[in-house]
Amino acid sequence: MRRAVCPGSFDPITNGHLDIIARASKLYDVVHVAVMINKSKQGLFTVDERMEMIREVTGEYGNVVVESHHGLLVDFCKERDIPAIVKGLRAVSDFDYELQMAQMNNGLSGVETLFVPTNPTYSFLSSSLVKEVAAWGGDVSHLLPPTVHRALVQRLAEKAD
Numbered sequence: 001m002r003r004a005v006c007p008g009s010f011d012p013i014t015n016g017h018l019d020i021i022a023r024a025s026k027l028y029d030v031v032h033v034a035v036m037i038n039k040s041k042q043g044l045f046t047v048d049e050r051m052e053m054i055r056e057v058t059g060e061y062g063n064v065v066v067e068s069h070h071g072l073l074v075d076f077c078k079e080r081d082i083p084a085i086v087k088g089l090r091a092v093s094d095f096d097y098e099l100q101m102a103q104m105n106n107g108l109s110g111v112e113t114l115f116v117p118t119n120p121t122y123s124f125l126s127s128s129l130v131k132e133v134a135a136w137g138g139d140v141s142h143l144l145p146p147t148v149h150r151a152l153v154q155r156l157a158e159k160a161d
Helices: 015-027 047-061 073-080 092-109 127-135 146-160
Strands: 003-008 030-036 064-069 084-089 112-117
Touching (some): 003 015, 084 092, 092 112
Parallel strands (some): 084 112
């Protein structure tokens, strides 16, 4: 079976993330979405909430497995016999950082990284930017799956109380 992983924090998952996952799901038999845990960062959504949102919006693909991981991505890959990481690239500035990560990951474990150019519609999109705009009352509904947008609006309203 051809297996790959799409890693990220997904706080929350955006249409840009979903585009990369959907495209990877057409190329691989199984796509693992790894919600990476960074204990030094406080997310807006819990890891379990993020995983549930991802499962909901990727369910139609039929070959996406959603898991969380704390530690090195290469260890996640080794534990599951995953030979490839799929990463979306939004801009040249992403490439500099992602190339270093790809080379480090390959040097540590032999895992390959495949870069997928982001759909131009989402080239500016990040979870952080979406959260910031939404927190100031901006309309980000076109940047998120509808269920994720509702969850974001609700969470921001809870935080404002």
